[in-house]
Amino acid sequence: DAKTTQPNSMESNEEEPVHLPCNHSTISGTDYIHWYRQLPSQGPEYVIHGLTSNVNNRMASLAIAEDRKSSTLILHRATLRDAAVYYCILETGTASKLTFGTGTRLQVTL
Amino acid sequence: GAGVSQTPSNKVTEKGKYVELRCDPISGHTALYWYRQSLGQGPEFLIYFQGTGAADDSGLPNDRFFAVRPEGSVSTLKIQRTERGDSAVYLCASSLNPFTGNNEQFFGPGTRLTVL
Numbered sequence: 001d002a003k004t005t006q007p008n009s010m011e012s013n014e015e016e017p018v019h020l021p022c023n024h025s026t027i028s029g030t031d032y033i034h035w036y037r038q039l040p041s042q043g044p045e046y047v048i049h050g051l052t053s054n055v056n057n058r059m060a061s062l063a064i065a066e067d068r069k070s071s072t073l074i075l076h077r078a079t080l081r082d083a084a085v086y087y088c089i090l091e092t093g094t095a096s097k098l099t100f101g102t103g104t105r106l107q108v109t110l
Numbered sequence: 111g112a113g114v115s116q117t118p119s120n121k122v123t124e125k126g127k128y129v130e131l132r133c134d135p136i137s138g139h140t141a142l143y144w145y146r147q148s149l150g151q152g153p154e155f156l157i158y159f160q161g162t163g164a165a166d167d168s169g170l171p172n173d174r175f176f177a178v179r180p181e182g183s184v185s186t187l188k189i190q191r192t193e194r195g196d197s198a199v200y201l202c203a204s205s206l207n208p209f210t211g212n213n214e215q216f217f218g219p220g221t222r223l224t225v226l
Contacts (some may be wrong), residue, residue: 032213033215035148036215041219042113042219042220043201043203043217043218043220044153044201044203044215044216044217045217046215046216050215074156085152087152091213096141096158096166096205096209096213097143097158097166097169098124098143098145098153098155098163098215099155100145100152100153100154101152102150102151102152103152
């Protein structure tokens with residue numbers, strides 16, 4: 001499985017935008033980029049995914065580099081409820097299983 | 111609507127005992143996954159069912175672990191002769207269409223297993 005690299009932790013102030021980076025230099029042409037997050041004491045929760053184009057949904061935006069070797073999850077206005085571990089995952093579409101790394105722990109402060 | 115549910119939420123057992131963990135996926139989801147998560151780590155894949163059959167069991171750590179999904183909905187993860195190293199949160203997820211990259215997986219809250 002192609003690997004992803006994320007910072008261990010990041011901090012943000014409430015109401016500020018947050019940019020969570022992910023490097024995936026060995027991504028293959030068929031890999032989708034998925035982001036999940038895990039709030040304390042809960043199971044992971046789907047956030048967003050994309051293949052080549054930037055994507056927006058009600059939770060976040062996903063910016064994908066032109067060469068697809070990196071991507072950025074953008075939370076437009078962080079709230080205290082966004083404090084979680086964010087996982088960047090590559091999925092081939094045929095493997096089906098998700099291979100989680102250790103993710104980025106996001107802390108949001110007032 | 112109802113999400114993925116898992117029972118029990120907590121299970122404490124003694125070393126050497128047998129345990130069963132249950133997962134009720136979202137109705138209509140054909141794919142079901144089991145993961146386990148140790149403290150401070152991301153979830154680790156165990157097994158994936160498509161319908162009633164195990165399509166990928168490459169993540170099961172050894173033959174003490176076994177899972178079934180006899181009618182293509184509810185699944186049971188079975189652990190024999192439990193060891194202290196089996197202590198973890200066991201997560202179940204389901205998805206509607208696992209054959210494309212649009213494979214959004216919906217996770218349950220997990221079962222926290224503690225082996226004393």
